[in-house]
Amino acid sequence: xxxxxxxxxxxxxxxxxxxxxxxxxxxxxxxxxxxxxxxxxxxxxxxxxxxxxxxxxxxxxxxxxxxxxxxxxxxxxxxxxxxxxxxxxxxxxxxxxxxxxxxxxxxxxxxxxxxxxxxxxxxxxxxxxxxxxxxxxxxxxxxxxxxxxxxxxxxxxxxxxxxxxxxxxxxxxxxxxxxxxxxxxxxxxxxxxxxxxxxxxxxxxxxxxxxxxxxxxxxxxxxxxxxxxxxxxxxxxxxxxxxxxxxxxxxxxxxxxxxxxxxxxxxxxxxxxxxxxxxxxxxxxxxxxxxxxxxxxxxxxxxxxxxxxxxxxxxxxxxxxxxxxxxxxxxxxxxxxxxxxxxxxxxxxxxxxxxxxxxxxxxxxxxxxxxxxxxxx
Numbered sequence: 001x002x003x004x005x006x007x008x009x010x011x012x013x014x015x016x017x018x019x020x021x022x023x024x025x026x027x028x029x030x031x032x033x034x035x036x037x038x039x040x041x042x043x044x045x046x047x048x049x050x051x052x053x054x055x056x057x058x059x060x061x062x063x064x065x066x067x068x069x070x071x072x073x074x075x076x077x078x079x080x081x082x083x084x085x086x087x088x089x090x091x092x093x094x095x096x097x098x099x100x101x102x103x104x105x106x107x108x109x110x111x112x113x114x115x116x117x118x119x120x121x122x123x124x125x126x127x128x129x130x131x132x133x134x135x136x137x138x139x140x141x142x143x144x145x146x147x148x149x150x151x152x153x154x155x156x157x158x159x160x161x162x163x164x165x166x167x168x169x170x171x172x173x174x175x176x177x178x179x180x181x182x183x184x185x186x187x188x189x190x191x192x193x194x195x196x197x198x199x200x201x202x203x204x205x206x207x208x209x210x211x212x213x214x215x216x217x218x219x220x221x222x223x224x225x226x227x228x229x230x231x232x233x234x235x236x237x238x239x240x241x242x243x244x245x246x247x248x249x250x251x252x253x254x255x256x257x258x259x260x261x262x263x264x265x266x267x268x269x270x271x272x273x274x275x276x277x278x279x280x281x282x283x284x285x286x287x288x289x290x291x292x293x294x295x296x297x298x299x300x301x302x303x304x305x306x307x308x309x310x311x312x313x314x315x316x317x318x319x320x321x322x323x324x325x326x327x328x329x330x331x332x333x334x335x336x337x338x339x340x341x342x343x344x345x346x347x348x349x350x351x352x353x354x355x356x357x358x359x360x361x362x363x364x365x366x367x368x369x370x371x372x373x374x375x376x377x
Contacts, residue, residue, distance in 0.1 A: 007086060007324055007325075007337075008086060008087075008090070008122060008324055009122050009324065009337070009338060009341045010338060012090075012091070012122040012123070012125050012126045012129075012341070012345070013091050013092075013125055013126065013129040014126050014129055014130060014345065014349075015051075015126070015128075015129035015130035015131060016129070016130075016131075017051035017052060017053070017054070017099055017128065017129045017130075017131065018051075018052045018053065018054045018056070018057040018091075018092075018093065018096075018129070019049060019050070019051070019052060019091065019092035019093070019125045019128045019129050020048075020049075020050050020051070020052035020056075020057070020092065020093055020094075020095070020096040020097070020098065020128070021047065021048060021049055021050070021063050021092045021093065021094055021095075022047075022048045022050075022094065022095050023045065023046065023047045023048065023147070023149070024045075024046050024048075024149055024223070024227065025043060025044065025045045025046065025147075025148040025149045025150075026043070026044045026046065026219055026220060026223050027040075027041050027042070027043055027044075028041055028042040028043075028044060028215070028216075028219050029041055031215065033140065033141075035140065035141035035142065035157045035159075035160065036140065036141040036154055036157050042140060042215075042216070043140045043146070043148060043154070044137060044138065044139070044140065044216050044219055044220055045117055045137070045138035045140075045146045045147060045148055046117075046135050046136070046137055046138070046220050046223065046224070047117045047118060047135075047136045047138070048133070048134070048135055048136075048224075048228070049092065049121075049124040049125060049127065049128040049133070049134040049136070050098050050099075050104070050128050050133045050134070050228070050231070051098065051099040051104055051128055051129065051131055051132070051133070052093065052096045052097065052098065052099055053097070053099045053100070056093075056096045056097055056099075057093040057096055060093045060096065061093075062089045062090060062091060062092065062093065063089070063090065063092050063093055063094040064088050064089055065087070065088050065089065065090050065118050065121055066083060066088055066118065067145075067147050067153070069145055069147065069153045070116060070118070070144070070145045070147060070153075071083045071088065073116075073144045073145035073155060073156075074116065074144055074145070077114070077144045077156075078322065078326055080325070080326070087325050090121050090122065090125060091125065092121075092125055092128075098133070098228070098231045102131075102233075103230075103231055103232055103233035104131055104132055104133045104231060104232065104233055105131075105132055105133070105232075105233050105234075105236065105238075105239060105352065105356045105357055106132070106133050106134075106135070106224065106228075106232050106233075106234060106238050106239065107127060107132050107133070107134045107135070107238070107239040107240065107241055107352065107356070108134075108135050108137065108217055108220070108221055108224075108238060108239070108240050108241075108253070108260075109124060109134055109135065109136040109137065109240075109241050109242055109246070110136075110137050110139075110213060110216075110217060110240075110241075110242035110243075110245075110246030110247075110249045110250065111136065111137075111138065111139070111143060111242065111243060111244075111246050112242070112243040112244025112245055112246050112247075112268070112320070113142055113206075113244055113245045114142065114143070114144060114156050115143060115144060115243065115244065115246075115320065116138070116143050116144045116145060116146075117136045117137065117138035117143065117146065118136070118321075119243060119320045119321060119322070120136070120243060120319075120320055120321060121321055122321055122324070122341065123321075123341075123344055123345065123348060124136060126345045126348070126349065127348055127349065127352070130349050130353075131357075132239075132352065132356075133224075133228060133231060133232060135220060135221070135224045137216055137217055137220045139212075139213055139216055140154055141154055141155075141156065141157040141160070142156065142157070142160065142209070143156060144156055160205075163205045164203065164205050164206055165202055165203055165205075166201065166202050166203070166204070167201070167202060169198075169202035169203070172198055172201070172202060173198065173202075176191075176194060176195065176198055176293055176294055177290055177291065177293055177294070179191065179194070179293050180293075181289065181292060181293075182292060182293060182296055185299075185300065188296040188299045188300050189296075189300050191292075191293045191294075191296045192270075192296045192297050192300060194293075195269070195270070195293070195294050195296070195297075198294075199269075199271055203271060206245070206271045207271050207272050207273060209245070209271075210245070210248060210249060210252055210271055210272035210273075211272070213245065213246075213249045214249060214252060214253060214257075217240075217249065217253060218257070221238065221259070234259075236261055236355070236356050236357070236358055237259060237260060237261025237262070237356070238259050238260050238261065239260070239261065239262055239263060239264075239352050239355075239356045240253045240254055240260050240262075240263035240264070241263060241264040241265075241266070241348065242264075242265065242266065242268065243266040243267065243268065243319050243320055244266070244267060244268045244269075244316065245268055245269075245271065246266075246268065247264070247265030247266045247267060247268030247286075248265060248268040248269060248270050248271055248272065249268075250263040250264060250265050250268075251263060251265050251268075251270060251283065251297070251298055252272055252274075254279070254281045254283055255274070255277065255279050255281075256277070260281070261281055261282075261355065261356065262281055262282040262283065262351070262352070262355040262356055263281070263283055263284075264283070264284045264285075264286060264347065264348060264351060265283070265284070265285050265286065265295070265298065266286045266319045266344075267286060267287055267288055267291055267295070267316050267319050268295065269291070269294040269295060270294070270295060270296075270297035270298070274297070274301075276301075277301075278301055278302065278303050279298070279301055279302040279303065279304055279306075280302075280303050280304050281304050282304050282305040282306070282351075282354075282355045283298050283302070283304065283305075283306050283307070284306075284307040284308075284309065284347060284351050284363070285298040285299065285306070285307065285308050285309070286309045286311070286319065286344070286347060287308070287309070287310050287311070288310075288311050288312075288314035288315060288316060288318065288319075288333065289310050289311065289312050289314070290315075291316065292308075292310060299376050302376070302377050303377070304377065305355075305363075305375070305377060306375070306376040306377040307351070307363060307373065307374065307375055307376065308373075308374045308376055309343070309347055309365065309371065309372070309373050309374075310371070310372045310374075311333075311335060311340065311343070311370065311371050312335065312369075312370045312371070312372075313333050313334040313335040313370055314332075314333035314334075314335045314340065315329075315330065315331055315332050315333040317331050317332050318331075318332040318333040318335065318340060319340075319344065323337050323340060323341070324337055335370055339368070339370065339371070342366070343366060343368065343371045346365070346366055347363075350363050351363050363375075
């Protein structure tokens with residue numbers, strides 16, 4: 001473990017609002033759990049980030065990001081010796097009122113596999129401070145740890161590791177990634193064809209989990225509407241974002257669910273079954289350069305505004321808050337953390353301002369030698 005000091009982004013509450021947070025959990029009655037001990041119905045955890053009036057947070061203590069159980073699980077999973085106060089407290093406040101006087105668009109966010117519901121707290125605070133209500137959904141036994149309202153929690157089901165991949169997948173995956181960077185539509189299609197063959201042979205388990213995660217999101221969405229309905233502006237639909245398999249899920253939701261109107265995928269391979277249907281909703285694909293070959297699906301079969309944002313000198317985990325407290329470059333990449341975060345915030349706020357709020361703005365990108373923006377359609 002590196003001895004570099006953990007830190008938070010310098011500025012992530014960038015909008016005019018303070019940020020409130022609350023959590024709740026759901027039992028999806030009648031949907032049998034197949035992971036963990038395989039007992040009972042599927043449980044789902046939801047962590048909310050929302051705009052709050054600044055006067056309503058004055059004098060309050062900032063909220064802890066991690067529960068004790070989650071701190072222990074994350075320390076073990078990421079080989080961290082200690083979760084410092086700087087790592088464990090963010091500039092958001094528990095159970096303060098939602099800001100009054102206006103309604104806010106909703107974004108559903110999903111973590112990556114073996115990650116955690118707070119994985120992108122800084123980014124989701126940026127969105128909430130900019131006038132969005134965000135629901136981050138935890139997937140039982142597929143997260144490092146999930147907390148529930150009754151005080152219980154579950155841990156990642158390690159038996160999943162034996163189910164995720166078949167055969168000699170590592171060599172096939174390595175060959176996929178070293179094919180060379182695709183640069184035009186024909187190469188996007190060729191890369192997608194190779195990825196389809198890869199997932200069909202080596203990852204049928206992951207393919208099937210996409211539909212289960214969709215069920216988690218839709219159940220959570222229904223509950224968010226009940227609990228926060230008076231504060232929601234759904235006139236332009238619901239936005240979706242996520243990291244890794246959560247980003248794949250954002251694409252799947254936009255492609256096949258009428259309630260979702262636009263979305264962002266942060267470096268997620270596009271696993272799952274996709275019957276021939278043209279994407280008709282704006283979408284942004286964010287990728288680290290080495291993974292683009294397994295993430296070209298959003299760049300084909302689309303009639304809508306589609307964007308590709310490529311980060312050089314980045315690794316997969318670098319698109320989460322781990323970039324700030326796991327300074328191991330082989331895991332999070334060499335790109336400066338603050339530069340990464342500025343672009344990640346820009347992509348989310350500018351994209352959703354344009355397509356979810358209907359603002360007269362354009363998603364053009366920011367100038368950088370390390371982050372490249374391209375409009376595909």
